[in-house]
Amino acid sequence: MKKITLLLLTFLLCSSLPAHAEIKKENRLWQDESIYSLMIDRFNDGEIKNDLDVNAKDPLAYNGGDFQGIIDKLDYIHEMGFTAIRLTPIFDNTKNGYHGYWVKDFYKTDEHFGTIKTFQKLVKEAHKRKMKVIIDFVANNTAADHPWVSDPSKRNWYHPKQNMDNGTKSWVDGLPDLNQDNPEVNKYLIDAAKWWINKTNIDGYSLPELNQVPLSFWTDFSKAVKKEKKDSLLMGVPTEDAAIDAAKYQNAGIDSVFDYTQSKKLREAFATTNQSFSDLNSVSVQDGKPELMAKFLDNEYTVRFTTDIVNKRQFPGSRWKTVLTYLYTTPGIPIYYYGTDIALIGGKIPDNRRQMNFRTEKDLIDFTTKVAELRNKLPSLTRGNMEMLYDKGGMVVYKRVYKGETAIIAINNSTKSQKVVLTDKQLAANKELRGLLGGDLVRSHKNDYILIIDRDNSEIYVLADKSGINITFIAALVGVVILTLIFLLFIIKRGKKMRVE
Structure with a gap:
């Protein structure tokens, strides 16, 4: 009797919900995706044997996160409604290159993260869940102690340390700056990018220091990568606060660009209350494709948005819920930086790269799941004008x-x-x-x-x-009432019988 009543109640609730034309997974475009972006070393430690020179108390050292740790948490990410993940560089790095940007070998995985076999497993497991995988590909520089730096035959593989043609320092942050105009460098980087796609079946690349690399290289790079895998996503990450023409890069084959201008407007509008949306709504991409722009609040280079909220003496939970509603329902691809799910706080690098903590309250996670579910079910939220x-x-x-x-x-x-x-x-x-x-x-x-x-x-x-009078709803309601009365009469009758006995 109880089971029948519960079934009727479930039917009653479901009958009141509207039906929607959910986009099938195989028909999804990149603008339909939502991306969980994470720093491998700071996300989850799944394999102790990779913990080489790990010091979890030092924000400038390896903290232990690895490929297996991500595999172990794929269900966690998937259940929040994310359809893709973005990883910081996986390539072999020099000492203390926990972030992945000091590449020493473009054809090896970093030993702290795991083997290429484990990474291939990660991609396969993500694909089983209908999730795509993109990784950072560093094309601007190498590690300071890369073998090429001391190789006389490769002197022309780098720009001079000072004064490039455009008058700026060529070695950003002291890192040897690759000369992509050199045909050998161009070929090496593109061959490496093609190799990883064929070897691991990843779904694309995010490209740090986008604006520090010649546009002509990106044109060559995009053509080559998409020849290997037609639907690959190329997502550019310019240096913070760089004034760039996103449409120019999109025309060169870079599908999406991290929009720092939009991010700044988002932070100003939502860090506290009673702010005007006029500046936010006026931001546009010149002759580009706004539906493919990468929308974000923070990333591995910026101060955490939660810090902005706290500095404004606001409650992070409500601020994040409000801005996520906007992020998930306006044109563009939402990029959700790991730790947003727990409103992680953090200042400048490396404080914004704190370790993830999975033992927290679920309120923000539940909200993310709900708004992601709606974005995945309503095509108007991803494709509509x-x-x-x-x-x-x-x-x-x-x-x-x-x-x-x-x-x-x-x-x-x-x-x-x-x-x-x-x-x-x-x-x-x-x-x-x-x-x-x-x-x-x-x-x-x-x-x-x-x-x-x-x-x-x-x-x-x-x-x-207008729903009007819902006959099905009323019939189900009457049925529940009748069954409840029958059940109560049965209990009363049974009680009387037991007292007589």
């Missing part, structure tokens, strides 16, 4: 439309409840808005839709036909 409907006093409402599906996103980034009235001209007449994040329901009344959003709260609606 975007139109701003309301922007005032920290309250913003916009819509995304794709093939007949309309999503309305309402974000209240203020300190008080907000009321917004939308008209049928902005939406459609005689419809209803069904809230999927918080369960709100707004029906049109005299051609208006009245949205009331609590402070520090958000809602993601879909526009649907």
Whole structure:
């Protein structure tokens, strides 16, 4: 009897939810993905035998994270709704190159992270979960003690240490700067990139120091990589605060670029409340593809966004929930830096690269999972055009439309409840808005839709036909009531019988 009642209750709840045209995994575009970005050494230690020269108390030394540690946590990442992971460089590094950017051998994995066999297993396990894998490929420099540096025959493989043609220092952070205009260097780097794709079946590369490398090289690089694997993603990571023309790189074959300008605007708008969205909404990519731009709050180079929040004396949980709603529902590919799931705090390098901690409260993880689920199910959130409907006093409402599906996103980034009235001209007449994040329901009344959003709260609606009288819902409800009464009568009758006996 109890099982039947529970089944009816489950049916009752499911019958009230709207149906959506979820994009099938095999038909997904890169703009449909959401990426969990992690620093291998700081994420999870899964294999003790790799712990060579590890000192978990030293932020400038290896801390123990490895490929096996990532494999062990793939379900954790997948269950939060992520469809791809991005890893810092996996190549063999010089001493204390925990971050991966001091490459000493482009054809070997770093011994602290594990063998190439374990990395191949990582890619296979990710693919089993329909998750893609991209890794950082360092094309700008090598380690200071790379064998090429002391090889006289490879003197022309590097730029002079000072004064390049553009008047800047060529050796950024003292690292030997590769001369990609040299045909031998060009070929070596491209051959290495092709080799890793064929050897491990990764799905693309993120490219640090993008703006420090000639555009002509990236044109050659992108053509070669995509010839090996057509749907590979190339994601450029320019130096922080660099003023670059993203469209120029996209035209050269770099699909996506980390948008530091947008990131700065996001941090300013969401670190505290009652901020205007006007500057944020005015940011655009000149003649580029905004749907492929990498959207992020922080990464391995920046101060953690949680630090901004704390400095503003705000509560990290609510601030992160609000900004993630915006990040997941506007054009672009969300890049979610490891530790966001626990609101990890951190200052400048290396403080922003603290170890991940999995023993924390699940509130932010649960919210990430929910908003990711909606992004994965609603094509309008990843492919739809975007139109701003309301922007005032920290309250913003916009819509995304794709093939007949309309999503309305309402974000209240203020300190008080907000009321917004939308008209049928902005939406459609005689419809209803069904809230999927918080369960709100707004029906049109005299051609208006009245949205009331609590402070520090958000809602993601879909526009649907008015539900009216739901016969199935009522029938299920009546059935539950009847079964409950029968069950109660059975208990009472049984109790009387036991007392007589």
